[in-house]
Amino acid sequence: MHDAAVHDDSKGQYFWVWGALLVLTAIEVVLGYRQVFEPIRMLQVLLILSVIKSALIIGYFMHLKFEKSLMRWMLVLSVTACFVIMYFFFFPDAGRVLPPPNGVGLQ
Amino acid sequence: MADAAIQHNAVEHGLTGEYEAPLFGAYSKKVGMWLFLASDSLTFGALLFAFSYNRIYTTPWPTPFHVASITNATIMTACLLSSSLTMVMGVFAAQRGDRTWTRYWLLATMAFGTAFIVLHGMEWTKLIGEGLTIPGFPRPATAATGELADVSKNVPQFPATFFGLTAMHMLHVTIGVIYLGVVAFRKWFLPVLAVLWIGGYFLIPSDNIFHYGIHALGLALVVSAVILFLKPKDYDAHDVEVSGLYWHFVDLVWMFIFPLVYLMSTKIN
Numbered sequence: 067m068h069d070a071a072v073h074d075d076s077k078g079q080y081f082w083v084w085g086a087l088l089v090l091t092a093i094e095v096v097l098g099y100r101q102v103f104e105p106i107r108m109l110q111v112l113l114i115l116s117v118i119k120s121a122l123i124i125g126y127f128m129h130l131k132f133e134k135s136l137m138r139w140m141l142v143l144s145v146t147a148c149f150v151i152m153y154f155f156f157f158p159d160a161g162r163v164l165p166p167p168n169g170v171g172l173q
Numbered sequence: 174m175a176d177a178a179i180q181h182n183a184v185e186h187g188l189t190g191e192y193e194a195p196l197f198g199a200y201s202k203k204v205g206m207w208l209f210l211a212s213d214s215l216t217f218g219a220l221l222f223a224f225s226y227n228r229i230y231t232t233p234w235p236t237p238f239h240v241a242s243i244t245n246a247t248i249m250t251a252c253l254l255s256s257s258l259t260m261v262m263g264v265f266a267a268q269r270g271d272r273t274w275t276r277y278w279l280l281a282t283m284a285f286g287t288a289f290i291v292l293h294g295m296e297w298t299k300l301i302g303e304g305l306t307i308p309g310f311p312r313p314a315t316a317a318t319g320e321l322a323d324v325s326k327n328v329p330q331f332p333a334t335f336f337g338l339t340a341m342h343m344l345h346v347t348i349g350v351i352y353l354g355v356v357a358f359r360k361w362f363l364p365v366l367a368v369l370w371i372g373g374y375f376l377i378p379s380d381n382i383f384h385y386g387i388h389a390l391g392l393a394l395v396v397s398a399v400i401l402f403l404k405p406k407d408y409d410a411h412d413v414e415v416s417g418l419y420w421h422f423v424d425l426v427w428m429f430i431f432p433l434v435y436l437m438s439t440k441i442n
Contacts, residue, residue: 077262077265078375080256080262081257082258084254084258088251088254089196089255091247091250091251091254093433094431094436095243095436097249097255098432098435098436098437099436101437101439106292107419107436109433111432112432112436112437113429113432113433115432116428116429116432116433120425120428120429123257123309123421123424123428124425127257127258127261127417128417128421128422128425130321130426133198133199134198135196136196136197136198137198137199137204137207137332138199140197141211144211145211145214145215146386148215148218152215152218152219152222153222155230155365156223156225156226157226172261
């Protein structure tokens with residue numbers, strides 16, 4: 067096994083992460099099904115919860131938290147930069163074709 | 174004499190040893206898988222952005238997912254999350270050299286993955302039966318008059334983006350289950366794959382999309398056989414860890430598909 071994989075591998079923490087992921091999923095379902103927020107706010111909240119869940123999966127299950135910092139930063143920054151570029155390509159245009167009447171794009 | 178010459182050349186070229194330390198402190202297979210996953214995340218990113226783009230500019234956006242669909246998708250999510258936990262346990266078993274438990278944990282992961290695929294297939298079949306289709310899909314008799322027939326006619330971008338995104342993910346899960354099967358059981362997995370392919374083809378009715386989709390297993394059978402026979406090897410802890418990275422990525426992608434596709438399109442009665 068390579069050096070980077072040598073870390074505190076107590077299995078308990080993985081069960082905690084799994085439990086946290088299930089709880090976050092339950093929160094998402096309740097928020098989504100009860101329509102707690104109006105759609106744009108809902109989209110933002112659900113995306114924030116999804117980013118937290120993905121960070122837990124990448125950090126613990128995929129062990130990126132325990133890799134060398136060079137690998138961590140290179141992967142996270144490059145992929146994030148690509149998504150930011152995609153965002154600027156897509157969404158200004160999506161907003162441009164929005165029907166303006168009430169200023170609400172999402173139903 | 175030869176050793177002395179090699180040593181001389183090494184000194185002359187400023188080389189300090191036989192191997193250079195890996196830049197990322199990880200073995201090459203692992204770095205390769207991470208780079209593949211980074212590129213694959215952009216594929217899914219593009220599909221998710223396309224779905225969101227359509228979601229924003231299309232008014233009214235269809236909301237076809239009743240409580241039964243949301244319940245089904247929630248169970249699917251729990252299956253994937255649980256499969257990630259069993260995968261982690263499988264990696265630990267492989268690292269301590271416990272081959273029996275590595276197989277058990279990988280088998281548990283495959284079972285959760287298969288449950289996900291079956292539940293997703295049932296969901297697709299239900300939606301198609303209610304009329305949510307795209308051109309080229311086989312349609313059962315109920316599709317023409319179903320509840321969602323108007324959605325397919327009036328908002329074709331909904332079924333197009335929904336099926337495009339979820340089909341891509343389902344394909345990844347299927348490949349993941351086969352990948353784990355090959356790592357865990359090697360050549361013994363090939364007959365299982367063949368039985369699933371041929372059995373699935375004859376058991377699934379011809380008006381169901383999966384009657385044709387099951388051929389993905391035939392293609393996977395050929396690819397797996399080529400890999401296993403051309404490069405036979407006993408997969409070690411590194412291989413299990415790398416296959417685990419792929420599996421967790423599949424789980425990760427679903428964490429975005431589930432809220433964006435399902436929860437943002439719930440039907441409130």
